[in-house]
Amino acid sequence: xxxxxxxxxxxxxxxxxxxxxxFLIFLAVAKSGDPLAELRERQPPVxxxxxxxxxxxxxxxxxxxxxxxxxxxGVVQGDLGPSVDRNADIGMEIGSRLGITMRFVLIAMxxxxxxxxxxxxxxxxRQYSWLDYLFTSTGFLFLAMPSFWLAVLLKQGGIELNTLAxxxxxxxxxxxxxxxxxxxxxxxxxxxxxxVLPTITLVLINFAAWSRFQRSSMLDVLGSDYxxxxxxxxxxxxxxxxxxxxxxxxxxxVTVIALDFTAVFAGAVVTETVFQWRGMGDYxxxxxxxxxxxxxxxxxxxxxxxxxxxxxxxxxxYAALDPRIRRVR
Amino acid sequence: xxxxxxxxxxxxxxxxxxxxxLTRFRRHRLAAAxxxxxxxxxxxxxxGPLLWRYGHDEITPDNSQPPSxxxxxxxxxLGHDLLAQVMRGTQQSLLIALTVAFxxxxxxxxxxxxxxxxxxxxxALLMRLVDLFLTVPTIAVAAVLGHNFxxSGGGWVxxxxxxxxxxxxxxxxxxxxxxxxxxxREFISAARALGSSDLRIMLRHILxxxxxxxxxxxxxxxxxxxxxxxxxxxxxxxxxxPDTSLGLLVANAQSAVATRPWLFYFPGLVILLxxxxxxxxxxxxxxxxxxxQTKGPRRRRYLxxxxxxxxxxxxxxxxxxxxxxxxxxxxxGDVSAVRHLDLELRRGEVVGLVGESGSGKxxxxxxxxxxxxxxxxxxxxxxxxxxxxxxxAEPHFRRLRGSRIAMVxxxxxxxxxxxxxxxxxxxxxxxxxxxxxxxxxxxxxxxxLDTVGIPDARNRLGDYPHQFSGGMRQRVVIAMxxxxxxxxxxxxxxxTALDVTVQAQVLAALRxxxxxxxxxxxxxxxxxxxxxxxxxxxxxxxAGRLVEVGTAADVFDNPSMPxxxxxxxxxxxxxxxxxxxxxxxxxxxxxxxxxxxxxxFAPRCGIRxxxxxxxxxxxxxxxxxxxxxxxxxxxxxxxxxxxxxxxxIPERP
Ligand SMILES: Nc1ncnc2c1ncn2[C@@H]1O[C@H](COP(=O)(O)OP(=O)(O)O)[C@@H](O)[C@H]1O
Ligand code: SF4
Ligand SMILES: [Mg+2]
Numbered sequence: 016x017x018x019x020x021x022x023x024x025x026x027x028x029x030x031x032x033x034x035x036x037x038f039l040i041f042l043a044v045a046k047s048g049d050p051l052a053e054l055r056e057r058q059p060p061v062x063x064x065x066x067x068x069x070x071x072x073x074x075x076x077x078x079x080x081x082x083x084x085x086x087x088x089g090v091v092q093g094d095l096g097p098s099v100d101r102n103a104d105i106g107m108e109i110g111s112r113l114g115i116t117m118r119f120v121l122i123a124m125x126x127x128x129x130x131x132x133x134x135x136x137x138x139x140x141r142q143y144s145w146l147d148y149l150f151t152s153t154g155f156l157f158l159a160m161p162s163f164w165l166a167v168l169l170k171q172g173g174i175e176l177n178t179l180a181x182x183x184x185x186x187x188x189x190x191x192x193x194x195x196x197x198x199x200x201x202x203x204x205x206x207x208x209x210x211v212l213p214t215i216t217l218v219l220i221n222f223a224a225w226s227r228f229q230r231s232s233m234l235d236v237l238g239s240d241y242x243x244x245x246x247x248x249x250x251x252x253x254x255x256x257x258x259x260x261x262x263x264x265x266x267x268x269v270t271v272i273a274l275d276f277t278a279v280f281a282g283a284v285v286t287e288t289v290f291q292w293r294g295m296g297d298y299x300x301x302x303x304x305x306x307x308x309x310x311x312x313x314x315x316x317x318x319x320x321x322x323x324x325x326x327x328x329x330x331x332x333y334a335a336l337d338p339r340i341r342r343v344r
Numbered sequence: 345x346x347x348x349x350x351x352x353x354x355x356x357x358x359x360x361x362x363x364x365x366l367t368r369f370r371r372h373r374l375a376a377a378x379x380x381x382x383x384x385x386x387x388x389x390x391x392g393p394l395l396w397r398y399g400h401d402e403i404t405p406d407n408s409q410p411p412s413x414x415x416x417x418x419x420x421x422l423g424h425d426l427l428a429q430v431m432r433g434t435q436q437s438l439l440i441a442l443t444v445a446f447x448x449x450x451x452x453x454x455x456x457x458x459x460x461x462x463x464x465x466x467x468a469l470l471m472r473l474v475d476l477f478l479t480v481p482t483i484a485v486a487a488v489l490g491h492n493f494x495x496s497g498g499g500w501v502x503x504x505x506x507x508x509x510x511x512x513x514x515x516x517x518x519x520x521x522x523x524x525x526x527x528x529r530e531f532i533s534a535a536r537a538l539g540s541s542d543l544r545i546m547l548r549h550i551l552x553x554x555x556x557x558x559x560x561x562x563x564x565x566x567x568x569x570x571x572x573x574x575x576x577x578x579x580x581x582x583x584x585x586p587d588t589s590l591g592l593l594v595a596n597a598q599s600a601v602a603t604r605p606w607l608f609y610f611p612g613l614v615i616l617l618x619x620x621x622x623x624x625x626x627x628x629x630x631x632x633x634x635x636x637q638t639k640g641p642r643r644r645r646y647l648x649x650x651x652x653x654x655x656x657x658x659x660x661x662x663x664x665x666x667x668x669x670x671x672x673x674x675x676x677g678d679v680s681a682v683r684h685l686d687l688e689l690r691r692g693e694v695v696g697l698v699g700e701s702g703s704g705k706x707x708x709x710x711x712x713x714x715x716x717x718x719x720x721x722x723x724x725x726x727x728x729x730x731x732x733x734x735x736x737a738e739p740h741f742r743r744l745r746g747s748r749i750a751m752v753x754x755x756x757x758x759x760x761x762x763x764x765x766x767x768x769x770x771x772x773x774x775x776x777x778x779x780x781x782x783x784x785x786x787x788x789x790x791x792x793l794d795t796v797g798i799p800d801a802r803n804r805l806g807d808y809p810h811q812f813s814g815g816m817r818q819r820v821v822i823a824m825x826x827x828x829x830x831x832x833x834x835x836x837x838x839x840t841a842l843d844v845t846v847q848a849q850v851l852a853a854l855r856x857x858x859x860x861x862x863x864x865x866x867x868x869x870x871x872x873x874x875x876x877x878x879x880x881x882x883x884x885x886x887a888g889r890l891v892e893v894g895t896a897a898d899v900f901d902n903p904s905m906p907x908x909x910x911x912x913x914x915x916x917x918x919x920x921x922x923x924x925x926x927x928x929x930x931x932x933x934x935x936x937x938x939x940x941x942x943x944x945f946a947p948r949c950g951i952r953x954x955x956x957x958x959x960x961x962x963x964x965x966x967x968x969x970x971x972x973x974x975x976x977x978x979x980x981x982x983x984x985x986x987x988x989x990x991x992x993i994p995e996r997p
Contacts, residue, residue, distance in 0.1 A: 031472075036480050040488060047492040159619030161571055163578040164594055164612035171601045171608075240759040247713055247753075248773045248824060249746030252738075259761050266763075274478065281483035285575050289598075299484055300579060303491045311488060318481045338808040339762055 033319055040315055041083045041308065050099045050306035051075070072097055073309075086312060095316075096309035105313045108298065113317060115190050116294035119210050120283050123217035128272055130222045132265065135229025139237060139264075140256060150226065157223035162282050166216045166289035173212055185211060190292040213283075213290045220282050221275070228271050233264040266336045273329030276322055368632035375628020378621035385618055389434035398425035400432030401586050410604075417606060420596070426607060429588050434614055436583055437570055437590040440504045441618075444569035447508030449562040452515025457546050457554065459516070460523025467520070474513045482510045483575065490581035503582055507572055511565060518561045522554045556633040560626055567622040574615050590615050657727050662831055662864050663689040663712070668724035668734075670707050670716065679936045681707040683888035685724070686963065689832065694858065694865045696875030696896070698911065699885035700933050705868045708885075709834045712866075713751055714741040729831055747777040750825035750863075752854075754837040756817035760809040766793075766820055767805025773827040792823040795860060796853045815846035819853050826857050833857070836868045851878060872911060876900060884908050887934055887944035890963065894970030904972035907945045943975065951976055 051069055054061055069075075074082045074096075089096050095105040134154075138147040173187040186192075186209040196205050236242060237260055245259045246252070284296030291297075295314065302310035370376050398404060398415075407423035409415055417426035459470040486506055493502040526532060535545050574591030576582035583589035590611045597607035657664045670682040682704040689695050697705050710716045712726060714733065726733040729748060733741070753759040760769060770792060771785035780788070786805065793801035796819040809817055818838060825833050835854065839847035855878060858865055867879055875882055875896065882899040884892040884907065892905040903909040910929035931948040934940055940947055942957035949956065956975055963971040 036476055040480075040485065043485075043488050043492060047488065155620060155623055156616075159567065159571075159616050159623055161574050161578075161591070161594070161612060161615045161619075163575055163591070164608075164615065167594065167598055167601060167608065168612075174602070240753050240755055241761040243715060244751070244753055244759045244821065244824075245761065246715060247745055247751040249742050249744070249776045250772070251742065259764075262763055263761065277478070277481045280481055281575070284483055285579060288579055299487065300581075303487055303581070311484075315481070315484055318484060322478075322481070337763060339810045 033316075033323075036319065037087070037312065037316065038083060041086065041312060042079065044303070044306065044308045044311045045079050045082060047303075048306050049075075050308070052306075073099065082308075086309065090312075090316065095313045098310050099305050099307040103310075105310050108310070109295075109313050109317055112293065112295050112298045115292060116283055116287065116296065118190075118206070119214050119217060119286075119292075120279055122210065123214045123221065123283075124272065124276075124279055126214065127218045127222040127225060128268070130218065131225030131229050132268065134222070134226040135268075136233050136261065136264070138226070138230040139233035142234065150230075154223045154227050157219050158227070160220060162216065162220045163285045163289060165219060166213070166286050169212050169216055170289055187212060188291050190290075190294065213286045213292065216286045216289075217279065217282055221279055224275070225268060225272060229264070229268050232267045233260065236260045236264040239263075262336075266333060269332045269336065270329045273325040273332075276325040277318070280318060280321070365632045369628050372628035372631055374624050375632075378624035378628070381617060382621040382625065385434065385614065385621070386438065389431055389438055392431040393428065393435065396425075396428055396431065398428040400424070400428040400588065402428070411606070417610065418604065430590075430593060430611055430614070433588045433590045433593045433611060434618075436500050436587060437573055437577075437615070438618070440500050440507070440573045440583075440589070441566050441570035443501070443504035444507040444511060444573070445562050445566040447504065448512040448515055448565055448569075449558060451508065452512040453519050453551075453554070453558055455512070456516040456519025457523050457550055460520040461527060461542065461546055461550065463524070463527070470516070471520075474516055477510060477513045480510075482572070483579075486510060486572070486576050487579065487581040490576055499587065500583065503573060503576070507569055507576075511569060511572070514565065514568075515558065515561050518557050519554050522557050523550055526550055526553055560630045560633065563622060563626040563629055567619040567626070570615060570618055570622075653725050653727065653732075660690050661688055661727075662691045662693075662729060663687070663866075664725075664727040665708075665712075666725040666727070668708065668711060668726060669722070670704070670711055671721045672717075673719045673721070677937050680939070681720075681888055681936060682711065685885070685888075685890050687883055687890065687893070689864045689866060691831065692858075692862050692864055693881065694867060694879045696879035696882045697866060697868045697885060698870055698872060698875055698882065700870060702933050702936070703885040704888040704936075705885055706836055709751070709836050709866070709868060712832075712834060713745060713749060714738070743777075746773060746824075746830075747828040748830055749832045749834065750828070750830040752818070752821050752825050752833065752835040752838045755841045756814050756821055757841065759821055760817055762809055765806050765808055766812070767807075770805075770820065770824050770827065773824040777828045788827070789823075792827055793820065795826070796820070796823045796857065797849070798823070813846075814842050815849055818842065818846075818850050822850070822853055822857060826861050826863070829861050830863050832864045832866065834866045834868070837870070838867075839874065840869070840871070847874075854878070872900075884911065887939060888936065889944065889960075889973065891945070891974070892972040893963070894966070894972075898967065898970040902966065902970070904966045904970070904977055905945075905974040906949050906951055906976075908972070910948075943973075 049055070050073065051066060054066060054069060067076075074085055077085070086096055095109075098105045098108070134150045138150045141147050170187045173185045176185055177183050177187070190206075190209050191202075192205050192209075196202050242255060242259050245255045250258075280295075283294070284299060286292075287294045287296035288300065295317070298310065299314050301307075302314060393400065402425065404415075404419060404423045404425055406415065406419050408421050409419040411418045415425050415427065417430060419425055420429070455470055455473075459467040489506045490503060493506070532545065532549055535549050540548075570590075573582055574589060574594070577589040577591030578595045580595070583592055585592070593611040594608060594615075597604070597611070601608045653666065655666075665685055665687040668682055668685040668687075669680065672679040672681055685704075685708055687695070687697075687708075697708070699705055707716070707720075711720075711722055712728075712733065714736065716722060722734055724734060728744070731740075731744075733744075736744075760766070767786060767789055770789035771782070774780065774785040774788045774792075775782075778785075789805060790801045793804070798804060798816060798819055804812075809820075812820065822838075833854075838854065839850050842850060851874060854865065854867075857863070865878075867875065869875060879896050881895050882893065883890055884899070884905065886907050892899060892903070892908045899908060900912065903912050907929070914929065929948055934944055934947065940957065942955075942959055943949070943952070943961050946952045946956045953976065961973045961975045963973045964977065966972050966977060
């Protein structure tokens with residue numbers, strides 16, 4: 016229960032932060048240009064009253080401070096505001112796209128974390144072995160790899176594989192088939208098939224940094240006095256590693272992964288553009304290009320909430336893993 | 345506990361870390377190669393365009409050409425020469441990345457120093473600012489702002505400004521961390537005591553000391569920045585046509601990967617090469633700037649060679665160490681941490697092993713426990729209860745550890761696992777060697793904790809180490825050490841990390857343990873007071889060698905080696921802080937990599953003769969059972985050397 020209180024306090028602290036950042040972003044997007052530019056220049060010309068009506072619908076006739084206030088009060092009541100696209104509801108749009116993006120972001124984070132732990136721990140335990148050198152150099156390689164380039168590379172690999180096989184072995188475009196398979200099992204398989212390449216991309220660009228981190232935190236623990244004392248007690252090395260070293264060496268990674276959520280999300284934006292997923296990344300780029308303030312704001316809000324939730328999760332996990340935190344405050 | 349402030353010399357900044365940086369960096373071969381690669385890429389980007397016949401924005405009549413002599417990478421559909429474009433793209437990407445790193449370094453350093461120096465509310469406020477930047481998904485904000493600036497034609501400077509504004513947090517955090525630590529150091533307090541202004545302290549004393557971590561984190565930031573910029577340009581919110589960047593080039597080549605692969609691979613590989621080089625350089629710089637860091641060896645060389653023993657070890661001798669040597673393989677050459685140790689412990693005997701820090705006491709203890717790292721080579725002989733320990737296979741050694749030989753480490757704050765309960769850790773010590781039930785082990789744990797004087801032991805089994813004080817934790821460690829009635833307990837400075845009052849309690853616990861179990865104790869310490877209190881015999885180590893050994897009475901009443909005499913002259917007295925290091929002997933212990941020839945103590949010895957540097961003096965008997973290694977063995981009183989000098993505390997200006 017103490018953890019929940021602690022978490023709530025963290026949430027309260029985050030509110031002013033969110034407040035300031037949303038205002039700045041709102042200002043930036045609102046000043047970025049006229050969302051109705053395209054409408055105004057349409058040939059044959061659109062009647063002025065239609066444009067005026069659009070301006071009123073989007074609040075463009077108001078001063079920007081007023082617009083921010085309207086947006087804020089709306090959001091607090093659960094109204095994300097109108098989209099430049101008349102036919103779109105921002106909430107619905109975000110909802111469906113969030114599902115698509117989180118699907119591969121969460122799976123990729125999980126796989127990357129497991130991989131990072133394995134690689135980091137093995138590297139540390141077998142420090143300076145050929146395995147460690149191999150992992151270290153792969154880690155360096157992927158740390159320096161531009162995510163978009165890797166994504167295009169994998170996509171191209173998929174395309175060539177398919178050409179070679181003469182049939183679609185691996186999906187390279189979209190988050191699901193345009194015509195979904197009729198059965199539920201088929202649909203799931205279809206979704207999973209589309210997940211493969213984007214997930215691999217995201218895993219590869221994220222696991223490297225995490226495995227480096229895990230390696231050094233495991234090395235720290237291996238050199239610690241309590242690991243020495245555990246060995247001095249006469250425990251088997253395996254027991255020492257599993258019970259004493261691993262347990263404490265995992266805790267710091269939890270925080271790192273949670274804090275890295277923004278980076279993973281950024282990677283997801285890039286990955287989505289390459290694989291042409293209709294997810295959050297695509298929506299962001301579309302909204303910025305369309306100067307759709309409310310859509311961009313909704314996007315950022317969701318992202319920020321996700322960040323806060325991840326931090327919260329990290330705190331809770333940390334407290335669960337480390338008894339020293341459990342009792343503080 | 346300290347009764348006197350530490351001696352204050354002139355408030356100079358800490359010795360600069362810059363000496364030898366270049367040499368150490370060059371020794372880092374990968375980093376040196378990376379630097380060469382980066383210089384090559386840089387000349388390609390900045391000098392190349394001057395020499396190449398086409399400009400990046402020049403429209404040639406040859407559009408959509410395959411590679412040819414005139415256009416080595418071909419041309420695009422508008423007729424741009426693609427080699428010129430790649431050069432321009434690399435230039436723009438590098439320019440942006442370097443500017444971002446520079447801007448972030450300046451902002452991050454200022455904010456980090458101010459936060460770390462003023463602490464309190466300023467720190468909290470600035471760290472909240474850092475939080476703000478961390479909650480914001482960088483790419484989204486950069487895209488928003490990049491889109492804003494795309495129309496205004498601001499070019500690379502604006503993109504760099506946006507990225508720098510979003511990326512300074514990592515530098516600020518690193519700097520703040522270092523400054524928080526620095527602020528406690530004497531030279532800062534001294535400068536403040538002298539009335540230096542805050543600004544002056546920050547510029548003159550703090551900045552030079554955070555320079556090293558700043559350089560490393562900013563270097564790494566260049567790589568992060570180039571990846572961010574190219575990604576931003578790739579999704580269309582960074583560098584805009586007609587100008588170009590490596591990210592934009594990759595984006596344009598996306599559709600042509602199959603037909604004109606070089607357009608895709610080349611700019612991508614250039615990004616990879618730049619980022620990789622920068623990371624390696626950062627790594628090299630980190631090592632070069634931090635000389636204390638020892639890099640691992642290329643080869644493992646755990647070798648243990650037991651010496652042939654011809655002498656018979658008498659029955660009542662529990663431990664007999666003969667000519668023990670330990671050599672560490674290190675980057676900077678071999679370190680002979682223990683060069684010659686002869687030591688004997690009879691059953692139930694308490695021997696004090698004393699010597700300044702760095703003299704090889706802990707390494708000797710680790711050799712006895714078989715706990716040396718794989719970089720160590722051990723030779724000589726350790727005979728323990730009828731077994732040779734040098735070269736003993738790990739499974740056999742493991743059975744001895746914790747059952748026949750137990751160990752108590754220096755720092756009780758760190759020698760217990762923070763995430764396991766006390767009960768679990770003590771009971772485990774029992775269970776490892778005595779396949780008993782959990783309940784029996786717990787009962788035994790309570791008994792052990794009682795023995796070492798933990799009040800209400802039964803109810804504290806479920807507590808974690810952080811709920812115990814330092815002295816209590818050390819007793820828990822002692823309880824674990826006696827869990828299996830060992831023959832030998834090695835206590836490596838068990839009280840050094842504790843307060844004076846607590847020290848006495850822990851010593852009492854050890855003495856009680858000895859009464860109760862009859863275990864022999866090897867008491868490692870640099871505190872002669874403790875030795876006088878508890879030890880039957882004393883062994884003195886200097887620079888990896890045993891220099892004097894004898895009964896406590898012999899050594900205390902008749903110290904025969906000048907180093908021992910110096911030690912005795914510096915025994916902490918009631919009027920001095922008890923945790924004070926030995927300070928009365930002039931000079932400092934020699935470096936283990938560059939030992940003087942002959943007697944290692946010669947440079948600090950008041951009675952040395954030229955002969956002393958000719959050969960290493962052997963241990964020779966002074967009286968029966970009292971040995972010392974000095975060429976000028978003289979009975980006490982005769983030629984009492986003037987090794988002890990009074991340290992003078994300079995007046996404050
Ligand atoms: N793992 C190691 N690698 C290289 N050198 C080491 C290692 N451990 C200790 N040393 C060196 O061995 C020497 C003796 O250290 P130590 O036994 O810890 O001294 P002390 O007498 O203070 O316990 C020191 O010079 C130290 O730098
Ligand atoms: S051998 Fe010489 S230098 Fe060494 S302690 Fe004796 S007198 Fe001093
Ligand atoms: Mg030591």
